[in-house]
Amino acid sequence: MERRNLLQGLVVAPFAALAPTTALALPRQTAETTIADLDVFEVHVNRRGNWVLARLKTANGLTGIGDASHGGDDRQTVAYLKQLTDLLRGRQVFDVEWFRQAANQIVAGSAGKARSAASALEQCMWDLIGKTTGQPVHQLFGGRLHDRIPLYANINRSADPRTPEGFAAMAQRAVDAGFDAVKLAPFDEMPKIPSDDADVAAGTHHGIACAEAVRQVIGPNRRLLIDVHSRFTLAQGLKLLRRFEPLNLFWLEEVTAEDGFDDLAAINKAAPMTTAGGEALHGIAAFYRYIRSGAVDIVMPDVKLCGGMLELKKIAAIAEAAGVPVSPHGPASPVGTVAAAQVMATVPNFNILEFAYGEVPWRADLLDTPEDVTGGNLALSKKPGLGVELNMKTVARYAA
C-alpha cells in the first residue's frame, strides 16, 4: 500500500511541478491553432454504403481530415460529428487526450453509435497536429518501422454476384493487381445464428464452395482469409473448423458472436488455423478484456471505430505486451486507410492492413495526391499530418 502511494506521488508530482512552466512555454502559434469549424462530405460508393468524411478547420485556416464511414447509420454519424465538434470548438488541436475522455462519455451514452464520429474527429486532430508541427503523423507516433504497408484485398464489398464464380472473378482481379492475400465473407447470405439445420447446411455448403473457388484462383501460395461474420453458434462453429482445414487459411475471422468472448475463445482453442477479430470493439478496456480472454490469435481494431489513431496505438501496445499481432480492420475510404497506415508504420507487432478492393474505379482519386497501392502495398506519404488532402473535384462529382 505504501509503495503504491509512493508510485502515485511520483506520477503526479512532475506534472504538478511542470504545469505552470509548460503553459508559459507554449509556442505563440498555438493561440491560432484552435479548432473552429467542421465540414462533412458524403460520397456515394455502392450498395454496401457511402463514405462519410470529416474535415476540421482551425482559426488560422489549417484543415485536418478523418474517416467516419460505415458507422451503421450515416445520418446519426453526421449528427454526432456536429455534437462532438461543439465540444472541440475553441480547443487546441493538441487536446487529443482531453477529447478522448470527453468523447468517451458521449460514446457511452449513445450505445456506441457515436464511436465512428469520435474516431473520425480524432483522426482530424492528428492531421492538424502534424500540419502544425510540420511532421507526418508516423513521426509523432514513435517513428517509422515499416517502409511498406502490406495490404490484403477484401473482395467482399465488390464481388458480384456473390457466387463461387463471382468471388473467383474478383479474386482474379485482385491477384492481377498484385495482391497476394485475399479475404471474403462467404456466409453473409445466412441469417445471423440460423436455427434451422437445413439453413445451416445450405449456407455452409455455399460458403465453402465460394472459398474453394477463390483458393483455386489464387493458387496454393497466396493467403486466403475467411470472415464468418458471426453467423454460427459455438456448436455449429466447431464443426465448421474442420470444413476449412483443407483450405489452408491464413486466418478465420469471427465465427461466433463478436461480443461473446468465451465462445470465440473456445473456437480459438479448437481451431487448427489462426483466428482473428475485434473490429467492432471500442476503446482499450474492451480490447484488454478481448485479448486477455484468448478470443483470437490476431486482433483487428478499426481506426474508424476503436476511438482513433492514438487509441489504435494503445491497443497495439496492449497486444504487443500479450504477444498478439495487430491487423487493423479496414473497409474504409482512402482517408481511413491512410490513418490506420500512419499508425501501423510505427507498430512492431503490425501484421497486415485490410483494403476494400474493387469498390469503385475512382477510389485512388478521392485523394490529392492519389492513393498509391502497388503490388499489394500502400505507399505512405512523408508530408505533414496524414500526408494527403481530399480531391474536392472527386468529392463533388460523387457527392451522395
Ligand SMILES: [Mg+2]
Ligand atoms: Mg470482419
